[in-house]
Amino acid sequence: MNLPIMVSIFVLTLFSFGGMIMGSCDIKLESSLIKNLLEMVLKKDSDKGCMLASGKKTPAFSAVLTHKQSASANDVIKFNKVFTNKGKGYNPSTGIFTAPVAGVYQFSSVLMSDKGQYLIASLWHNATRVSSVHIKTQAYQTGALSTVLDLQKGDQIAVKSYGSYKVYSDNLNYCSFSGFVISH
Structure with a gap:
C-alpha cells in the first residue's frame, strides 16, 4: 500500500474514533489536535529538522x-x-x-x-x-x-x-x- 492511501486511512480512522480517543474534549480541540498530528506526520523531514505548520524550521x-x-x-x-x-x-x-x-x-x-x-x-x-x-x-x-x-x-x-x-x-x-x- 502506498503512503498517500495509508495516510488517508489513518486520517479517516482518527476522525471515526475521534470521540473515543479524545474523551471529553470539545470538537474544536479535537480538530486542532488531529490537524497538528497530521501536519507533523506530513511535514517531518529528518535531514532538515521538524517543519512547523508555517513551513519554517524549528529553531x-x-x-x-x-x-x-x-x-x-x-x-x-x-x-x-x-x-x-x-x-x-x-x-x-x-x-x-x-x-x-x-x-x-x-x-x-x-x-x-x-x-x-x-x-x-x-x-x-x-x-x-x-x-x-x-x-x-x-x-x-x-x-x-x-x-x-x-x-x-x-x-x-x-x-x-x-x-x-x-x-x-x-x-x-x-x-x-x-x-x-x-x-x-
Whole structure:
C-alpha cells in the first residue's frame, strides 16, 4: 500500500474514533489536535529538522565551551563547540543567538567558575539583562540560568560576563548554552 492511501486511512480512522480517543474534549480541540498530528506526520523531514505548520524550521541550538575563557565586563561568553544549530540562529564566533523566527523560546546556560574565584554572568535579551548567576566557592562551582522569552525575528540572546572573570571549562564541557522555540 502506498503512503498517500495509508495516510488517508489513518486520517479517516482518527476522525471515526475521534470521540473515543479524545474523551471529553470539545470538537474544536479535537480538530486542532488531529490537524497538528497530521501536519507533523506530513511535514517531518529528518535531514532538515521538524517543519512547523508555517513551513519554517524549528529553531534549536546547543553549544558548549571547551576551554577556559577570560572575560571583561559585558563580554559575551563564546560557546565554541556546537552540537545542534537548527535554523542557524547561534553563531559560535560571536556567542550570540539571533532569533530566525518570532516566537516563545526557552534558553538555559550552565557556567563554571575557576577554582576559588568569583563568576557573575547574565543572560541578555538585546540590551536587557534578563537573569544573572553569582558563583563563589573555594573550589570549582557551577551555576545555571534559565528563562522563557517572547522574541521577535532578529532579537539577540547572549550570556555576558558582569565583570573581569574567568569561565572555567575543558574537554568535559562544563559550560553550555542552549535554546529552542516553544511556539510561534
